[in-house]
Amino acid sequence: MSHPKISVILPVLNNEQFVDRCIDSVLHQTYEDFELMIMVGRCKDRSLKRCIAWQERDERIIIVSRKDSSLSDARNYALPVAKGKYLAYVDADDWYEPEYLATLVAPLEADDSIELSCCGCAIDHEDGRKAAPLLPKASGTVDVTSETYTQFVPNQAVWIKMFQTEWVRRYDMQMYDGFAEDVSLQVMIAAVAQRIYCVQAPLYHKTFENPDSVSVNFLKKSYLDTVLGLAYAVEFIRRHGREAVLSKPRLKSIIFSRIQTALTCSGYLPEVSEAARAFFQKYYPAEASQVRYEKKSLDAPVEIIAGAGQITRNLLHYMENSSRVRYVIDNHAHKGQTIGSKQVFPFAALEQEPKDVPILIGSTLYEYEIAQQLCAMGFENVYYVGDVLDEEAVQKVRML
Known part of the structure; x- marks a missing residue:
């Protein structure tokens, strides 16, 4: 033809x-x-x-x-x-x-x-x-x-x-x-x-x-390429004179979340952490410290999960202490919504919680975005999927 x-x-x-x-x-x-x-x-x-x-x-x-x-x-x-x-x-x-x-x-x-x-x-x-x-x-x-x-x-x-x-x-x-x-x-x-x-x-x-x-x-294994691929995308944007979009809140949040996901789901592999640090130091130096490059140890069982999607459903199945989770919060929660046996509430429910309550982010796409929202509300005892599960379990949670 x-x-x-x-x-x-x-x-x-x-x-x-x-x-x-x-x-x-x-x-x-x-x-x-x-x-x-x-x-x-x-x-x-x-x-x-x-x-x-x-x-x-x-x-x-x-x-x-x-x-x-x-x-x-x-x-x-x-x-x-x-x-x-x-x-x-x-x-x-x-x-x-x-x-x-x-x-x-x-x-x-x-x-x-x-x-x-x-x-x-x-x-x-x-x-x-x-x-x-x-x-x-x-x-x-x-x-x-x-x-x-x-x-x-x-x-x-x-x-x-x-x-x-x-x-x-x-x-x-x-x-x-x-x-x-x-x-x-x-x-x-x-x-x-x-x-x-x-x-x-x-x-x-x-x-x-x-x-x-x-x-x-x-x-299973290519988290490093997430970081390197996003660097490739940023250079593409620069080459076409579109640098201004890199500071736009949603696009920046997507970039940050994808890299945070690569870090946490890889178990903070040294090469991924090194590449992520280099990325943020080059393209977002003022905000480089807002990204977590190392695994955070759990000081207490998780009590609340942020995010009411499929990842949270899977997390409740794989977490050893899922019975300690009291409820789930989500920006789009509706009255009577549940995840398994857990009630789903809007983020406003956190206003009644002490600021040191352990919160797990039940997402592997918008981790950074949710973390920023929790941080703005004063919560610092925040965990990612890779903090509570080993790498094999993380893969199962993401693919179920």
Whole structure:
């Protein structure tokens, strides 16, 4: 195909068990004007042979066999040679709903000022469990700033989005070559995006079935890349003269929280702590002391958990002294809400608590943001997930 409308970029590395399902879902889209660029790394299994078999059946498939096995490098390599006016992504162990391409391309074709469209995703586990879908917080066309983009599109993943190719190339939006590339890209997009389109439907299926998948390995060992990837994003922002957005409260809070999460969930590995200190000393020297770089010892059992999301549900299951937790607090608590047997109250409930009460932050996305809120209220006996669980348990809590 000489001028396909969409270029779908699919990195493949040791995905023999799953790649057929993925490719089949792309080829059976209701929207047919696309090329499928399969970027195959140095595989130890029969993934490449499986891809070749599909190529022999459909001329829309282009295979690039590469020595580099990096996910981001495969995506970056495809960017300058992609022929489509629009870019879409898919991971080899995931799959599309049949209307994925048609739904996301329609608003881009209708309005050139829309830089990207996005949808929700369903989470599928290998044991058949299906978590609640992750959906955009808006519907339709939305004008965004660096402060509002992440409010409307909290899911940082590239594979729930379709981009105007010219827009991505204009900013030379190369992805960070390492794990946590989506964390870095989220900050980059937030700094430059102005108009997006949101579809509140789970058209993408994210699976956690492959023990060798990049996503699972990220949760296990790649916290250092979170810090390095965010440094990469900050340099991107500086390069495009957008330094002012780095001081915006929400974007800064996201950066700080992601790095605090990397620190606590890694068990404060020395190399992660060193990289985090260097990051803040370079980019946020005045606030470097607000980040915790070392594990905090528990002086007393946790009594209150801040945050009423899935992490808190999982924490209550894994904490040895969960029976000592009296209640949960959340900014969006509603009357009668419970987490298991624990009542959920608004943050105002803390006004009745002594300032030394032990509080655990039940989040691995907004740790810093919640810590700042607690600190402003005068509470200093605050703990993170990595303070009360070992690293193995932290991984289980994050993936349940």
